Amino acid sequence: MRPTALITGAGRGLGAAIARELAPTHDLLLGGRTPDSVDAVLGELEGARGWPVDLTDHDALADAVAHIDRLDVLVHNAGVAEIGTVEGTPISAWRHMYEANVLAVVELTRLLLPTLRQSKAHVVLINSGAGLRANPGWGAYAASKFALRAFGDALRAEEPSLRVTSIHPGRIDTDMQRAIVATEGDDYDADRFLTPETVAWAVRNAVVTPRDAHPTEIVLRPNPR
Numbered sequence: 001m002r003p004t005a006l007i008t009g010a011g012r013g014l015g016a017a018i019a020r021e022l023a024p025t026h027d028l029l030l031g032g033r034t035p036d037s038v039d040a041v042l043g044e045l046e047g048a049r050g051w052p053v054d055l056t057d058h059d060a061l062a063d064a065v066a067h068i069d070r071l072d073v074l075v076h077n078a079g080v081a082e083i084g085t086v087e088g089t090p091i092s093a094w095r096h097m098y099e100a101n102v103l104a105v106v107e108l109t110r111l112l113l114p115t116l117r118q119s120k121a122h123v124v125l126i127n128s129g130a131g132l133r134a135n136p137g138w139g140a141y142a143a144s145k146f147a148l149r150a151f152g153d154a155l156r157a158e159e160p161s162l163r164v165t166s167i168h169p170g171r172i173d174t175d176m177q178r179a180i181v182a183t184e185g186d187d188y189d190a191d192r193f194l195t196p197e198t199v200a201w202a203v204r205n206a207v208v209t210p211r212d213a214h215p216t217e218i219v220l221r222p223n224p225r
Contacts, residue, residue: 002027003119004071005207008055008108009078011037013174014126017196018075019045021204026073031055055104065111073207074112075124076105081176083183086139094140101144106151113159122163122207125152126199129170132219137184156216165206169199169220191225 005022009015010030019028019041028048032038035052042048053064055078080100082093109116109123116123130138131145149166156164171177173193181188199220206215 003073004029005073005075006051006068006071007031007075007077010041011039012041013176014172014196014199015075015077016041017200018077018203019048021197021200022073022207023048025208029068031078055108056099058107061104061107062111065108065115068112068115070119071112071115071121072119073122073124074109074116075126075203076108077126078104079126081141081180083137083141083180085137089140094143097140097144098147101141102147102151105148109155117159117161120161120163122165123152123155124203124206125149125164125166126203127152127166127168129168129219129221131166132168156214163211163214165215166217167199167202167206167220168217169194169202170222172196172199192222194220194222 003026005026006029007015007018008031010019011032019030022028023045028045029051030038030041030048031051031053033052033054035050037052038050042050051064053060055061080097082097105125125148127148128145130142131149134142152164152166171193173190173195177193178188202218202220206218209215
């Protein structure tokens with residue numbers, strides 16, 4: 001029986017790239033906010049199934065996990081980013097990022113813990129370089145990613161049957177990155193950033209690492225081309 005992987009935010013960008021990397025070896029559940037958000041990727045990957053749910057709606061999330069009876073890999077990829085100074089970032093933006101980047105991850109993991117324990121699963125947290133350092137203009141986003149890192153550390157210590165890997169990539173060439181660069185008022189140059197495929201390869205490499213090793217943290221920094 002092939003292992004099963006659930007990838008959140010799998011409809012585009014990094015999530016779609018991770019799905020393509022894992023598809024040859026895993027049965028996939030592709031998470032997206034709406035059913036049509038993952039249609040394009042589902043059309044590429046034979047046998048993959050959609051898993052549509054708003055991760056910040058905890059009641060809907062509980063219903064969505066009720067039908068998952070086996071899970072070997074859980075990739076928390078979905079997230080949001082808004083940049084701005086401490087003075088210029090409203091509390092609503094802090095709350096939105098914390099809900100999407102931390103609490104949704106916590107609750108999905110908590111709900112799935114019995115299933116994850118059964119298969120001694122691998123939990124992958126797509127974090128960020130901002131989860132290791134906070135730069136000017138990135139305070140709210142970095143705070144959410146620092147919290148995500150703390151969650152991963154706690155989960156790893158509390159659940160010895162699981163492997164928990166935090167991936168800390170630098171800036172990635174995605175639609176989200178284009179929006180961030182536009183907000184910064186800079187010209188977009190994809191060659192300055194990591195490709196989604198490179199980060200997806202790192203995720204796959206962590207997942208297929210033999211069980212005698214526990215890849216706890218992977219840091220990827222862009223190497224301008």
